[in-house]
Amino acid sequence: xxxxxxxxxxxxxxxxxxxxxxxxxxxxxxxxxxxxxxxxxxxxxxxxxxxxxxxxxxxxxxxxxxxxxxxxxxxxxxxxxxxxxxxxxxxxxxxxxxxxxxxxxxxxxxxxxxxxxxxxxxxxxxxxxxxxxxxxxxxxxxxxxxxxxxxxxxxxxxxxxxxxxxxxxxxxxxxxxxxxxxxxxxxxxxxxxxxxxxxxxxxxxxxxxxxxxxxxxxxxxxxxxxxxxxxxxxxxxxxxxxxxxxxxxxxxxxxxxxxxxxxxxxxxxxxxxxxxxxxxxxxxxxxxxxxxxxxxxxxxxxxxxxxxxxxxxxxxxxxxxxxxxxxxxxxxxxxxxxxxxxxxxxxxxxxxxxxxxxxxxxxxxxxxxxxxxxxxxxxxxxxxxxxxxxxxxxxxxxxxxxxxxxxxxxxxxxxxxxxxxxxxxxxxxxxxxxxxxxxxxx
Ligand code: LLP
Numbered sequence: 001x002x003x004x005x006x007x008x009x010x011x012x013x014x015x016x017x018x019x020x021x022x023x024x025x026x027x028x029x030x031x032x033x034x035x036x037x038x039x040x041x042x043x044x045x046x047x048x049x050x051x052x053x054x055x056x057x058x059x060x061x062x063x064x065x066x067x068x069x070x071x072x073x074x075x076x077x078x079x080x081x082x083x084x085x086x087x088x089x090x091x092x093x094x095x096x097x098x099x100x101x102x103x104x105x106x107x108x109x110x111x112x113x114x115x116x117x118x119x120x121x122x123x124x125x126x127x128x129x130x131x132x133x134x135x136x137x138x139x140x141x142x143x144x145x146x147x148x149x150x151x152x153x154x155x156x157x158x159x160x161x162x163x164x165x166x167x168x169x170x171x172x173x174x175x176x177x178x179x180x181x182x183x184x185x186x187x188x189x190x191x192x193x194x195x196x197x198x199x200x201x202x203x204x205x206x207x208x209x210x211x212x213x214x215x216x217x218x219x220x221x222x223x224x225x226x227x228x229x230x231x232x233x234x235x236x237x238x239x240x241x242x243x244x245x246x247x248x249x250x251x252x253x254x255x256x257x258x259x260x261x262x263x264x265x266x267x268x269x270x271x272x273x274x275x276x277x278x279x280x281x282x283x284x285x286x287x288x289x290x291x292x293x294x295x296x297x298x299x300x301x302x303x304x305x306x307x308x309x310x311x312x313x314x315x316x317x318x319x320x321x322x323x324x325x326x327x328x329x330x331x332x333x334x335x336x337x338x339x340x341x342x343x344x345x346x347x348x349x350x351x352x353x354x355x356x357x358x359x360x361x362x363x364x365x366x367x368x369x370x371x372x373x374x375x376x377x378x379x380x381x382x383x384x385x386x387x388x389x390x391x392x393x394x395x396x397x398x399x400x401x402x403x404x405x406x407x408x409x410x411x412x413x414x415x416x417x418x419x420x421x422x423x424x425x426x427x428x429x430x431x432x433x434x435x436x437x438x439x440x441x442x
Contacts, residue, residue: 008259009390010391011044011303011305012044012047013046014044020351022349024042024306024414025044025045025416026414026417029349029386033308033310036419038328038386039307039309040308040412041332041423042306043414043422044305044415046415047304048083048300049086051267051300052067054267058267058270059275061271062278062292064290066292066293068090068112068295069083069090069300070295070296071090071100071101072091072398073300073301073395074297074394074397075097075398076397077103078413078420081104081105084101090106090110091112091297092112098131102129108131111131112133112134113133114161115137116137116138116184118134120148123141123144123148124148127154127156128152134156134158135161135249137184139189139196145158149204150203156203159206159207159210160194160208160210161184161185161209162185162187162190162211162230163181163184163187164225164226190233191237207245208246208248208291209245209247209249211249212295214253216256217255218262218263218264219265220270220273221273223250223253224274224277226250227248227250227281228281231278231290232285234287246290247293248291248293249293250274250293250294251295254267254270254299255299256299256303258344298395302393303393306389307333307388308386309326309387311381311383312327312364321359321360322357323359323362324359324360324361324378326362326364326387328363328364328409330403331400331408332408336371344373344391345373345387346387346388346390348387350379353379356377357378357381359375360375361376365403372389397423407428408426409425411423
């Protein structure tokens with residue numbers, strides 16, 4: 001479990017050290033900012049491993065559980081190495097994510113390839129590299145996959161991604177399981193897909209069904225509804241086609257606590273609901289326990305990460321807000337401007353005091369919407385102070401851009417008072433390295 005204060009989950013090793021500075025993984029955050037410069041993503045290895053262990057303990061009672069980390073939350077070789085070491089497989093959604101796990105040396109049979117518009121080249125690569133499962137999203141992909149597999153004289157192992165028709169209370173942009181979603185087969189289309197696999201697409205072998213209802217979910221009952229639908233479908237398909245599907249993948253989605261109003265369930269509570277429902281369905285329909293795949297992303301990596309920024313200009317609007325600007329913003333963390341996401345932060349080089357002022361943390365990018373935190377109480381600030389924004393491990397670096405032609409920040413891994421660079425900061429030369437001036441313009 002991560003440290004859950006009333007404000008936000010923080011890395012387990014986060015504390016104030018004898019110099020009065022914040023430290024994570026035994027590394028003083030002010031030293032890290034000096035050594036690696038800011039903005040800087042920091043990942044606490046201890047927290048990441050401990051969350052992985054929590055997931056494994058929580059699902060021990062259902063031994064047929066397989067954990068697949070959703071790479072889209074944060075994909076790089078060092079993080080992949082740690083998750084592989086903790087026994088996780090990987091849910092990937094692009095050739096880039098597949099290549100990252102491949103280059104890290106992961107056993108590719110533990111990888112699932114997912115997505116609503118996988119290209120010919122991506123499917124081709126997935127088959128060549130021996131990806132364990134492909135979650136097929138639509139009829140077009142089913143036909144394409146069969147052609148590619150046939151040309152290689154291979155049988156590909158698939159799941160069918162279905163839209164379970166469940167609405168969850170999260171931001172509409174991160175809901176995926178509702179009926180009018182772009183992801184997966186509608187429940188009314190499954191039979192046709194199964195019929196095609198059994199009777200026409202000889203190079204495709206179906207193992208089970210896959211769904212994902214959304215992200216940053218707080219209500220665990222949604223997972224129970226999802227299991228009910230998936231198991232009923234498996235039973236129905238057996239009755240209709242005589243096909244024994246023994247895998248269900250319920251996706252990811254468990255939420256995290258960004259701010260005090262967020263109330264995510266613990267992984268233990270979620271596991272309890274999921275396992276109880278699954279056991280109930282297994283008994284009710286008298287079936288062999290299926291293999292249960294989970295694909296958590298955010299809840300695995302988000303609390304392990306923080307972002308450090310240096311405070312620059314401050315501006316008091318007469319009769320308005322006090323803006324405090326940092327050296328990053330919407331390009332390294334697009335979540336506040338995209339989803340009105342909220343974050344909590346503290347100053348790394350100042351002890352908490354009772355004398356606080358209310359400020360708005362603004363990013364450095366040229367958009368009025370580039371505000372990282374709308375309202376935050378902080379001790380009196382000075383230029384050069386280091387701001388530590390919590391819970392930024394997921395969907396920050398992975399969604400970062402070079403907007404305003406700003407290089408992407410570096411990422412360090414901290415543990416036992418040691419820091420290691422795991423993603424190099426982009427340089428200005430990196431930025432122009434893809435540019436080409438055609439000869440006729442020279
Ligand atoms: N499996 C599937 C099929 C997914 O589509 C996703 C996330 C996951 C697993 C992992 O879900 P998680 O455990 O991380 O909630 N960019 C958005 C989140 C988009 C999530 C998309 N799918 C954000 O920053 O909130």
